[in-house]
Amino acid sequence: MPPRYSMTAVEFVVADMAASLAFYRQIGFDIPAEADTEESVHYDLGNGVELVWDDLAMIQGDGSSYIPATNGPAMTVAFDCGSPAEVDRIYAELVASGVKGSVAPYDAPWGRRFSLVLDPDGNGVALYAEL
Numbered sequence: 001m002p003p004r005y006s007m008t009a010v011e012f013v014v015a016d017m018a019a020s021l022a023f024y025r026q027i028g029f030d031i032p033a034e035a036d037t038e039e040s041v042h043y044d045l046g047n048g049v050e051l052v053w054d055d056l057a058m059i060q061g062d063g064s065s066y067i068p069a070t071n072g073p074a075m076t077v078a079f080d081c082g083s084p085a086e087v088d089r090i091y092a093e094l095v096a097s098g099v100k101g102s103v104a105p106y107d108a109p110w111g112r113r114f115s116l117v118l119d120p121d122g123n124g125v126a127l128y129a130e131l
Contacts, residue, residue, distance in 0.1 A: 009042075010077060011052040012123060013059055013068060017041070019120040020053055026094055027079060027125070069122070076116070076124030084113035087127050091115040107131055 014020040018036035024043075025031055029051070035041045039058040043051040059066050081087045088105045094117050095101040102124065103116035112128045119125050 007049060009050045009052050010075075011054060012119070012121065013056050013066065014053050014121050015056050015068075016120060017053060017055050023094075023099065023119050024051070024053075026097065026099070027090055027127070076126055078126035078128060081127050081129045084129050084131060087113045087115055087129050090127055091117065 012020065017038065021031050021036055021041065029043060031041065031043060039055045041053045043053075045051065056066075056068060081090055084105075084107075091101065091105050100118045101115070102118055103114065105113055105115040105127075108114040108128075111131050113131055114126065114128045117125050117127065
């Protein structure tokens with residue numbers, strides 16, 4: 001049986017806040033530019049869940065023993081882009097701007113247009129839409 005807790009946030013621990021937030025702006029999040037200099041940024045998804053970006057130096061500076069992942073993505077998050085064409089458009093735009101593409105858009109056997117890019121900290125970001 002799963003725990004009886006509600007998920008309230010997905011946290012990214014980031015090495016460069018401005019670079020990370022710029023990436024998430026590219027995929028459509030309306031994050032104010034002044035957030036680039038903050039140590040912790042919270043973005044309300046409007047469904048009781050937040051995306052949170054915390055600066056690595058802040059996390060490690062409070063005496064924490066946090067060690068970032070080094071052998072691949074620490075996690076993968078997925079975003080529904082609404083249509084297969086939008087998956088292709090966003091993927092192409094990200095890769096053209098220098099974002100590392102991991103899986104080019106394709107029609108997956110599970111019925112979705114699917115692609116995967118890596119954010120500036122190496123986290124997987126899946127972009128998908130129902131076919």
